[in-house]
Amino acid sequence: MLNNAKVILKVALPLGILAILAAGLVLYSRATLSDLAAQTKQIVDVQATRLESVLNVRINVNEASIQARNILIETRENEMAQYQSRYGAAFKAVFENVDRLVALSDTEELKAANQTLRDTLTEFFAVMDRANLHGLKNENDTASKILLTEATVGRAKVRAITQPRIERLTAELRQARDDAEQAVSRASTLLVAAAAFGLLGALTLASLIVVFGITRPMGSLVAVLQRMAKGDTDAEIVEARRGDEIGAVGRAVEGIKAMVAQ
Incomplete structure (x- = not known):
C-alpha cells in the first residue's frame, strides 16, 4: 500500500502518529488533573474541615475549662467579667464547630455520631454553667466540687469521643495525601513512557519508510541507470510498478531503457 502512496503521505504518516499521541497524552493529562482536583477538593473541603472542627472543639473545651x-x-468583679466573656466565646466556638461537623455528615452513622458529640457537649456545658454560677457568687467550695467531679467526667467523655476521630481523620488525610502522590507518580511515569515509546515508534516508522520507501528504491534505480550506462539493457525495473513519485521515475527510466535498447 505504501508503494502507491505519495512521498508526502509517507512523510506525514509518522508525524500524524506523533500528533495523535500528543493529543492522547493531553487528554490523559487533563483527565488525571481533573481526578486530582476532585480528590484535593474532597481533602480540603471535607476531611480537613472535619479535622479542624474536631480540634477546635477540643481546644475550646479546654479554654472554657x-x-x-x-x-x-x-x-x-472586672476580671471575673472578662473571664466570663472568654468562657462565652469558647462556648460559642465549640457549638459553631459541632454544627459544622453535623452539616458535613454524609452518612446517617456519621450524623448520629456528631449528634452524640453535641449532646455530650451540651451536658458538659450545663455542668460548667452551674459551676460558673456558683463561682460568680463566690461559692467556691461548691463550684470547685462541680469542676473536680462532674466537669472532669464530662471532659473525659468529650475526649473519649473526639480523640479517636482526630486520629482517624489524621490517618485518612495522610492516606489521601499518599494516594494523590501515587496518582501523580503513576501519571508522570505513564506520560513519560508513552511519550518515549510513541516517539521511538514514530522515528522507527519514519526510518522504515525512508529506507524501504525512498532510499532503497532510489538506490535500485541508480543501479539500473549505471548498468544501462555500461550497455546492459536487460535489467528489470521493479520500481516502475509503484504508484508514487518513485514509480514515475522508474517508468521514466523504462522509457530511457527502451530508447537505449533501440
Whole structure:
C-alpha cells in the first residue's frame, strides 16, 4: 500500500502518529488533573474541615475549662467579667464547630455520631454553667466540687469521643495525601513512557519508510541507470510498478531503457 502512496503521505504518516499521541497524552493529562482536583477538593473541603472542627472543639473545651477555673479563683468583679466573656466565646466556638461537623455528615452513622458529640457537649456545658454560677457568687467550695467531679467526667467523655476521630481523620488525610502522590507518580511515569515509546515508534516508522520507501528504491534505480550506462539493457525495473513519485521515475527510466535498447 505504501508503494502507491505519495512521498508526502509517507512523510506525514509518522508525524500524524506523533500528533495523535500528543493529543492522547493531553487528554490523559487533563483527565488525571481533573481526578486530582476532585480528590484535593474532597481533602480540603471535607476531611480537613472535619479535622479542624474536631480540634477546635477540643481546644475550646479546654479554654472554657480554664476560664471556669479563673472565675473560681478570681475575686475582682472586672476580671471575673472578662473571664466570663472568654468562657462565652469558647462556648460559642465549640457549638459553631459541632454544627459544622453535623452539616458535613454524609452518612446517617456519621450524623448520629456528631449528634452524640453535641449532646455530650451540651451536658458538659450545663455542668460548667452551674459551676460558673456558683463561682460568680463566690461559692467556691461548691463550684470547685462541680469542676473536680462532674466537669472532669464530662471532659473525659468529650475526649473519649473526639480523640479517636482526630486520629482517624489524621490517618485518612495522610492516606489521601499518599494516594494523590501515587496518582501523580503513576501519571508522570505513564506520560513519560508513552511519550518515549510513541516517539521511538514514530522515528522507527519514519526510518522504515525512508529506507524501504525512498532510499532503497532510489538506490535500485541508480543501479539500473549505471548498468544501462555500461550497455546492459536487460535489467528489470521493479520500481516502475509503484504508484508514487518513485514509480514515475522508474517508468521514466523504462522509457530511457527502451530508447537505449533501440
